[in-house]
Amino acid sequence: LIKNMEVHHHPDLHHKRKKFREYFLEFLMIFLAVTMGFFAESYREYSVEKARAGEYARSLVHDLEKDTAMVRIDTLQMGIISSKIDSLAAFLKGKGIRDLDNRQVFAYTHFDCQYRPYTWSRATLDEIKGSGSLRYFSNDSIIMKISAYDALTKHLDQDFNGDEERKNRVSEKRNRIVDLNYGLEDSIVFWRMSPDSIMRMVMTKELREKRPALHLLTRDMNDIKSLLNDYLEVQNQFKGRGRVELPHLIREAAQLITLLKKEYHFKDD
DSSP: OTTTOOOOOOOOOOOOOOOHHHHHHHHHHHHHHHHHHHHHHHHHHHHHHHHHHHHHHHHHHHHHHHHHHHHHHHHHHHHHHHHHHHHHHHHHTTOOGGGOOHHHHHHHTOSOOOOOOOOOOOHHHHHHHHTTGGGGOOOHHHHHHHHHHHHHHHHHHHHHHHHHHHHHHHHHHHHHHSOOTTOOOOOGGGGTOOHHHHHHHHHHHHHHHTOOOOOOSOOOHHHHHHHHHHHHHHHHHHHHIIIIIHHHHHHHHHHHHHHHHHHTTOOOO
């Protein structure tokens, strides 16, 4: 009976102690795995941000090109207004109130002192700022140019508000000096018409409709001079805007476009 009994061997619960080399290798494997995962995630985020920056850059280039075209038109309008003010100043030079009639002053002041409002293409720029995506641009020069351009457009918006106030002041004063009741419809054609052509149009309308001649609403030459001063103030503002600020903005936009195209390897569309 004793011979048939099985002998049970208990497992050896005493593990052999690992060598330092084995612990170090295990630690190194875990460290490398974590590090590689971190770098892989960082690279993925970098790739996503770089791709997003490229999308923003392309959209921003299109917006800047539209802004530049818009500003060139405003600059042209300011030049036309300034030229008409020159004509008014030359016409009034050396004249007294008795040398003027309503028809003449009407013709030489029959233009609007306001260029069209700035219509900046801000969608991309506002999204970049609002989402904190400016950090996607790794080139510091691009970041500085974007910030400077944004500040300049806001400054020009403030200038426009001042220009509009001056335009309203001129219009109000003109309404107190010139009888405007000629029944002419305002038209873009007047931008291209000379004062002589406008006077002929007025005279033709008076003769055809047998209208009596209209008279100036003032007999004081100082009122006319005050009106001219307001026009000249408008002109001075436009000259500064057209010779300095707007050309500066166009240069800034062009430089930013060049930087973006170079950084993100855009080809001209």
